[in-house]
Every structure is written in C-alpha cells, then in structure tokens.
Amino acid sequence: MSEKKIYLFTRFERLWHWTQAVLIILLLITGFEIHGTYSLFGYKRAVTIHNFCGITWIILFFLFVFWLFVTGEWKQYIPTSKKMGEVILFYSYGIFKGRSHPFHKSREHKHNPLQRIVYLILASFFLPIQILSGIYYYTYHMWPKMGGFAIFSSINPVAFIHTLFAFIILQFLIIHIYMTTTGETLFSHIKSMFTGWEKVEEPSN
Amino acid sequence: MIIILSPNAWAVQGKKEEDLLITADHSKFKELKGDFRDGKDLTNKCLKCHNLAAIQVKKTFHWTWRDKSGLKGKGAYSLNNFCISTNFMHDEECTSCHIGWKGKMHGINCLKCHLQTKEDIASDMKDYIFFSGSKDKDSQEMAQDIKNTILDNIVKVGPPTRRNCGQCHFKGGGGDGVKHGDLDTSLINPKRDLDVHMGVDGGNFSCVRCHTTIKHKIAGRYYSHPAVKERKSLVQDDMASKITCVACHTNTPHKESILNDHTNKVACQACHIPEFARKKPTEMWWDWSTAGRTKNGKQIRKMGPLGKPIYTTIRGSKKWAKNVVPEYYWYNGTMGSLTVKDKIDPSHEVAIRWPIGSPKDKNSRIYPFKIHRGKQPYDKKYHTLLPPLLSVEDGFWLTLDWQKALKHGCEIMGIPYSGEYGFVRTSFAFPITHMVAPKEMAVRCIECHTQNGRLKHIKGVYIPGRDRFGILDNLAWTIILLTLIGVLMHGLGRIIFNKRRS
Structure with a gap:
C-alpha cells in the first residue's frame, strides 16, 4: 500500500463546513440557555445571538444546497450498502486491533458509507426540520394574521420539536467530533478539513 | 421632507399643555x-x-355609585375587604369621597x-x-x-x-395608598422614575390625559365594565379612547421585534410596572377579626416599621408593604365580583373580586395585580358576606359591638342576617396600571423566562426558559450523557489496545 495526498475539500466546502460548525455550536450554546439549562450570555443577548445565527444559517444552508446541485456533489450523499458492514465492523472492532480502514477515500468517493447515510439524514431531514421549526418559532405570531397558516394552535409542539432536534444535533456533534480523532493521528482529519488535502492510502492492486 | 415617526414619537407628540383647552x-x-x-x-x-x-x-358612575342593574357598585350591594360596604351610602365616612x-x-x-x-x-x-x-x-x-x-x-x-x-382615588380604603397600590399621593407631583407619563420631569400628564372624558363620562374600568371593548390606536381611529397604552404606543411599540412578539399575550403593564407602591407603602392585609381590643378601657394604636398602623382598635390588624412585585393573571379587562347577596364557601379563601380571562381568549393578556387579603365578617348560617355599619350611630367604630353593627348594616340594605357571624379569609384584586416606570426599569427577560420567575403560576402558554418537556429533557440529557461516556470508552479502548500492541 502506498500513501498519497489528494485535494478532497474545495475552498467553498471548507468555508461552509467551518461556518456551519461555528453557527451550530453557538446555536446550541445559546439555545440551551434560552431553554433555561444555564445562564451564560444573559437571556436577552442569548436570544439575539440565537436569532442572528439562525437566520445566517438558513442563508448558508441554501448556499450549500445550491452548491451541491451546481457541482454535482450531491452524488456524494447517495446512500450505499457497499462496504457498510466492513465500516461498522472496523469502528466496533478493527480499530482496536490497529487494522486499516476498509474504505478508501477518493475525489469521487469522499465519504464512507456510514458518513453518507448519516450526512444524508442530517442534511435532508434533521437540519431542515430544525430550520423550519426555528423559522416557525421566530415568526409564529405573524401566521394567524396572514391567515390560514396557523398549523399549530400553540407554540408548544413547535418548541418541543425544536428542542428534540437540538438534542439530536448535539448528539451528532459529540460523535462527529470524536470521529475526527480516528484518523492517522488525532488531528489529521481536522487538519485536512482546514487545508483541503487528505492523506489517503491507495489500495495496492 | 418626510419625517418618519416611530411609535414612540407618536406618543411623545401627546405632551401638549393643558391650558390650550381654556377659553374663558x-x-x-x-x-x-x-x-x-x-x-x-x-x-x-x-x-x-x-x-x-x-x-x-348624574348619569355617570361617579355620581350614581351603582350600575344600571342597581346590583353592583359601592352605593349598591358590592363589597370589598377594606371598609367592606357603604351600606347604601349611609356610612358618612365613605361618602366623603x-x-x-x-x-x-x-x-x-x-x-x-x-x-x-x-x-x-x-x-x-x-x-x-x-x-x-x-x-x-x-x-x-x-x-x-x-x-x-x-x-x-x-x-x-x-x-x-x-x-x-x-x-x-389616592386615598381609597380610608387613607393614603391603602387600596390600589399603584395610586397614592406620591403621584400628585411624581418624578419620572415613579411614573413616566405623569412625572413632572416626564410627560407631566394629568389623569384625564389618558382617562378620555366625554360628557363627564370618564373612561376607565368599573366593576365588570371594561375600560374599552377593543384595543385601538389613534392611528386607526383618531377618536379612540386614550385609556389603553395601545392608543398612543400602537401594538408594536418596541424597536426589537422580539419584544413586539409579546404584545399578543403580555400586557404592557406586566413588564413596565416592575413593582407597585414604589414611594409609599400600600396595605396588603386587613384582619377585622382582631378589631375591638382595648387596653385599660382605652383604644389601641400600634405603628409598624413602615410608619403605618399595624393595629387599631376600630379597624383590627393590618400589614403594609413597599416595592411589591405584582401577582400575574390572565385578564381580559373585566373583573368578576361578589355582592352581599352571593353565597360563599367559607372553608376556603373567598375571592371578592378577581380578574376574568383565559389563555384561550384572544383579548386576554397576562396582567399584573395587587391582591389585598384579609379576614372579614360573614353570616355563619346563610353563608354570605356581611356589611357592618361603621362610622354612624350603632356603627362598629362607635360601639365596638359587631352584633349591632352587622344587624343595622343588613337592615339598611334589606338583606337577611341570621345573628351568627364569623370571620372568613378573603381576597380582592386590583389591576395594576399606574406607576409605569421608564423603559430602563422594565422587567428583564430572565425574570419571567426562568423556572421560578414572576410567571411561574401562569398556565396555557409556553414560556421558553420556564417550561420543560418532562420526559424529553430527562431522557435526552441521559442519552447525551451515555453518548459522551460511549465515545470516551471507545477512545479509552483505542488507547489501551494501542499500548498493548506496542
């Protein structure tokens, strides 16, 4: 097996990823302050930061979706079962034995099958729900005035959904950050997310 | 040139001198x-x-002291837990007002x-x-x-x-600040920090500036009649009554839209009157059951720490307070109230006057109240509240004899009295609407958006920061904790196996 460096993440991708990371972390911190879990920024400032980050995130999310379709990168998120078993086995067993990762990254296949399915669910289900419930939460008082759009009679179920998915995203974040340490070195994955370049092993044919 | 006025600027325009109205x-x-x-x-x-x-x-409530039905009003069968009843205006002390x-x-x-x-x-x-x-x-x-x-x-x-x-109105209940809590003589020449509208260094408003008066009928709530039927701003209707905040400030008075989002559920008063009785004490408790005690045949008068009497022979025990945080209830502008004719349940505190409203009613808002509590005489057999005569012949203040005072009080009003009296705990609610503080003194977000805040008893509305989703919150934090433990174990496993291999 030989090693080589490939340019895996374009400048936009990296900018998008880290901006989203900052926004999501700030949204979680301020969101749980608004939920009453602790006090940090002060309630009013937490609300202001949360709303600012939320709106910024919506814009960023649409830019990302646009980028996905223009570049054809959406194909990276088509789920596959190929090597899925091996990848799961690797993380639950092989990694302790010092075995090498069964999936080999390339420009055409950036994500392993586990990443594909998790990112797809996240980007097409969890995040849109969080964004939509956030928008509804932010504008709920306007809906009755605009007529016919009062889907929920009270903000209660919307707040429930928004809180539930905040927990799900928090859980993703914890696992996601942990997984970055499973590269060649502890910080090699994080480094490549900054530089764009990733060291990959080429399977010896 | 186009001048765009913010809602606040509309309100500022209201500060015109009153002598503009004088032509004689x-x-x-x-x-x-x-x-x-x-x-x-x-x-x-x-x-x-x-x-x-x-x-x-002579058509106004100020003159009649009773509503059209003849049932409610201080000149009719209504009562409170201060001097209780005017006994159809026979009690001269009451009619001095x-x-x-x-x-x-x-x-x-x-x-x-x-x-x-x-x-x-x-x-x-x-x-x-x-x-x-x-x-x-x-x-x-x-x-x-x-x-x-x-x-x-x-x-x-x-x-x-x-x-x-x-x-x-500043001396209702028999003395300065006794009754309302948001009305006392400190409002004759208030500073802006006590009342931003009436403050001599603020708007210097007189009462009738907001209590719009048409043909001597002064706008305001009395008994179950609301001050207005709907909240309208002067922008919508230039002849609208100025009795509401909305009249001058509109429904969207804040620069921050998040604060304007509150106006469909929260009354302006709830945030902008953080405390009442901010300059002078107000009475919070009046226990008639202790009245009548004497010392060596002489009447007793004991002063409390706030410079107000906490016991007098003719009135009984009282409690006073300053800088009182209001109690909050849903309120649609009307109050329910009892009369001497209503049956009560003496086993519980009896509400004599209470706010009417509900979270489902779009005209209701969360509104601040002073609740005056105390004990007063009731008929043990008929289960009604009793109207003792006080300041005139046979009155309690002259005789210190409850039987005489109650018997004659009831006779004057033509209501039955069994001859058996006891004392029952009562409450009486006052909407708090005066003593509006400058905006920098308004209630801060965290005072309600927290678990044991000002609105802890308010039902029917989701308040972020106050409300939890029982199962979700507990379960989710457990799962988050397990996730953290999981990744830590996984990481630890990697370290251990790595060491073992090398």
Missing part, C-alpha cells in the same frame, strides 16, 4: 362675585352657563373635580356662616376675609388635575 377667564364673571353660603348656591351658578353639566354628571356636597344630598360639587387650588371651600363656607352671623367687628372682618378667599379660589377652575382625582 372665570375671574371676570360677575355671576361668581356673590355671597356663597352653601355648596348648592355655588353649583347653581356653575350650572347657569354649563347647563348640560348636571344632566351629564362622593362628588356631591355631603354625599348625594346637596347636589353636585363641581369644585371637587375642577378646583385648581388646595382650598377647602366647604369648610370655608361653614366658617363664613359662623363668623358672618356675629355682630362683633373682628368676626365681621374675619367673615370678609373668608369670603374673599372663597371668591378668589372658586374662579380658579379647569380640567381635573392629579390632585383633584387623587383626593379620592
């Missing part, structure tokens, strides 16, 4: 130079020119609301009659002096000032 100098009127010996003479002079005034006034000369008996006292000076014309006229009756030269001079004082003062009339309204 009463000191030039010959009619007002007479020899006035009683209130009626004086009122008749007023009515000669203001010939609709009496007709208008009526807008007539000696209650309703000698006609309307125009000066009560319109005299711009502090002079007590009624007592001046009594003195004048006394001194002018004597032939003695000194007395005659005295009489002349008093007459001049009367004549000098009665021409100084105009729209009601804060002092005019305040002589009754």
Whole structure:
C-alpha cells in the first residue's frame, strides 16, 4: 500500500463546513440557555445571538444546497450498502486491533458509507426540520394574521420539536467530533478539513 | 421632507399643555362675585352657563355609585375587604369621597373635580356662616376675609388635575395608598422614575390625559365594565379612547421585534410596572377579626416599621408593604365580583373580586395585580358576606359591638342576617396600571423566562426558559450523557489496545 495526498475539500466546502460548525455550536450554546439549562450570555443577548445565527444559517444552508446541485456533489450523499458492514465492523472492532480502514477515500468517493447515510439524514431531514421549526418559532405570531397558516394552535409542539432536534444535533456533534480523532493521528482529519488535502492510502492492486 | 415617526414619537407628540383647552377667564364673571353660603348656591351658578353639566354628571358612575342593574357598585350591594360596604351610602365616612356636597344630598360639587387650588371651600363656607352671623367687628372682618378667599379660589377652575382625582382615588380604603397600590399621593407631583407619563420631569400628564372624558363620562374600568371593548390606536381611529397604552404606543411599540412578539399575550403593564407602591407603602392585609381590643378601657394604636398602623382598635390588624412585585393573571379587562347577596364557601379563601380571562381568549393578556387579603365578617348560617355599619350611630367604630353593627348594616340594605357571624379569609384584586416606570426599569427577560420567575403560576402558554418537556429533557440529557461516556470508552479502548500492541 502506498500513501498519497489528494485535494478532497474545495475552498467553498471548507468555508461552509467551518461556518456551519461555528453557527451550530453557538446555536446550541445559546439555545440551551434560552431553554433555561444555564445562564451564560444573559437571556436577552442569548436570544439575539440565537436569532442572528439562525437566520445566517438558513442563508448558508441554501448556499450549500445550491452548491451541491451546481457541482454535482450531491452524488456524494447517495446512500450505499457497499462496504457498510466492513465500516461498522472496523469502528466496533478493527480499530482496536490497529487494522486499516476498509474504505478508501477518493475525489469521487469522499465519504464512507456510514458518513453518507448519516450526512444524508442530517442534511435532508434533521437540519431542515430544525430550520423550519426555528423559522416557525421566530415568526409564529405573524401566521394567524396572514391567515390560514396557523398549523399549530400553540407554540408548544413547535418548541418541543425544536428542542428534540437540538438534542439530536448535539448528539451528532459529540460523535462527529470524536470521529475526527480516528484518523492517522488525532488531528489529521481536522487538519485536512482546514487545508483541503487528505492523506489517503491507495489500495495496492 | 418626510419625517418618519416611530411609535414612540407618536406618543411623545401627546405632551401638549393643558391650558390650550381654556377659553374663558372665570375671574371676570360677575355671576361668581356673590355671597356663597352653601355648596348648592355655588353649583347653581356653575350650572347657569354649563347647563348640560348636571344632566351629564348624574348619569355617570361617579355620581350614581351603582350600575344600571342597581346590583353592583359601592352605593349598591358590592363589597370589598377594606371598609367592606357603604351600606347604601349611609356610612358618612365613605361618602366623603362622593362628588356631591355631603354625599348625594346637596347636589353636585363641581369644585371637587375642577378646583385648581388646595382650598377647602366647604369648610370655608361653614366658617363664613359662623363668623358672618356675629355682630362683633373682628368676626365681621374675619367673615370678609373668608369670603374673599372663597371668591378668589372658586374662579380658579379647569380640567381635573392629579390632585383633584387623587383626593379620592389616592386615598381609597380610608387613607393614603391603602387600596390600589399603584395610586397614592406620591403621584400628585411624581418624578419620572415613579411614573413616566405623569412625572413632572416626564410627560407631566394629568389623569384625564389618558382617562378620555366625554360628557363627564370618564373612561376607565368599573366593576365588570371594561375600560374599552377593543384595543385601538389613534392611528386607526383618531377618536379612540386614550385609556389603553395601545392608543398612543400602537401594538408594536418596541424597536426589537422580539419584544413586539409579546404584545399578543403580555400586557404592557406586566413588564413596565416592575413593582407597585414604589414611594409609599400600600396595605396588603386587613384582619377585622382582631378589631375591638382595648387596653385599660382605652383604644389601641400600634405603628409598624413602615410608619403605618399595624393595629387599631376600630379597624383590627393590618400589614403594609413597599416595592411589591405584582401577582400575574390572565385578564381580559373585566373583573368578576361578589355582592352581599352571593353565597360563599367559607372553608376556603373567598375571592371578592378577581380578574376574568383565559389563555384561550384572544383579548386576554397576562396582567399584573395587587391582591389585598384579609379576614372579614360573614353570616355563619346563610353563608354570605356581611356589611357592618361603621362610622354612624350603632356603627362598629362607635360601639365596638359587631352584633349591632352587622344587624343595622343588613337592615339598611334589606338583606337577611341570621345573628351568627364569623370571620372568613378573603381576597380582592386590583389591576395594576399606574406607576409605569421608564423603559430602563422594565422587567428583564430572565425574570419571567426562568423556572421560578414572576410567571411561574401562569398556565396555557409556553414560556421558553420556564417550561420543560418532562420526559424529553430527562431522557435526552441521559442519552447525551451515555453518548459522551460511549465515545470516551471507545477512545479509552483505542488507547489501551494501542499500548498493548506496542
């Protein structure tokens, strides 16, 4: 097996990823302050930061979706079962034995099958729900005035959904950050997310 | 040039001087130079020119003290937990606040609301009659002096000032600040920090600036009649009553849209009157059951730490408080109330007056209240609240005898009394709407958006920061904790196996 460096993440991708990371972390911190879990920024400032980050995130999310379709990168998120078993086995067993990762990254296949399915669910289900419930939460008082759009009679179920998915995203974040340490070195994955370049092993044919 | 006015700027425009309304100098009127010996003479002079005034006034609640049904009102069967009842206006102490000369008996006292000076014309006229009756030269001079004082003062009339309204409304319940909590004599010349609208260094508003008055009918809530049926701004209707905040400030008065989002559920007063009784104490508790005690045959009067009596023989025990945080309830602008005819359940605290509203009603808002509590007599057999006679013959204040006071009190009102009385705990609610603080003193977000905050008892609305989703919160934090433990174990496993291999 030989090693080589490939340019895996374009400048936009990296900018998008880290901006989203900052926004999501700030949204979680301020969101749980608004939920009453602790006090940090002060309630009013937490609300202001949360709303600012939320709106910024919506814009960023649409830019990302646009980028996905223009570049054809959406194909990276088509789920596959190929090597899925091996990848799961690797993380639950092989990694302790010092075995090498069964999936080999390339420009055409950036994500392993586990990443594909998790990112797809996240980007097409969890995040849109969080964004939509956030928008509804932010504008709920306007809906009755605009007529016919009062889907929920009270903000209660919307707040429930928004809180539930905040927990799900928090859980993703914890696992996601942990997984970055499973590269060649502890910080090699994080480094490549900054530089764009990733060291990959080429399977010896 | 186009000037875009913010909602606040609309409100600021309201600060016009009151003397713009005055078109006559009463000191030039010959009619007002007479020899006035009683209130009626004086009122008749007023009515000669203001010939609709009496007709208008006599239709108002200020005059009748009872509603159209004849059931509610302090001149009817309503009662409270202060001096309890006026016994159909037989109790003279109570009627000292009526807008007539000696209650309703000698006609309307125009000066009560319109005299711009502090002079007590009624007592001046009594003195004048006394001194002018004597032939003695000194007395005659005295009489002349008093007459001049009367004549000098009665021409100084105009729209009601804060002092005019305040002589009754600031002293309701028998003394300064007793009743309302948001009304006391500190509002005669308040600073802006006590009331941003009435403050002499603020808007310097008189009461009628907001209590829009049409044909002597002064806007405001009384008993179950709301102050307005719908909240309208002057932008929508320039003849709208200015009794609501919305009239001048609109529904979206804040720069921050997040604060404007509150106005469909939270009344302006809830945030902008953080505490009431901020300058003078207000009474919070009145226990009639302890009244009547004497020491060596003498009446007792014990003063409390706030400079107010905490026990008097004729009234019983009282508690006072300053800087009181209100209680909050859903309120649609109407109050429910009991009369002496209503049955009560003496095993619980009896609400004599309470706010009506619900989270489902779109006209209801979360609103601040002073709740005055106490103990007062009730009929143990008929389960009704009883109206004791107080200040007149057979009254409790003269006899210290409950049986006499209750029996005669009921007789006057034509209601049954079994002869068995006890004392029951009661509550009486006052909407808090005055003493609006400057915006920098408004209630902060965290005072409600927290678990044990000001709104901890409010139901029917989701309040972020206060409310939890029981199962979700507990379960989710457990899962998050397990996730953290999981990744830590996984990481630890990697380290251990890595070490073992090397």
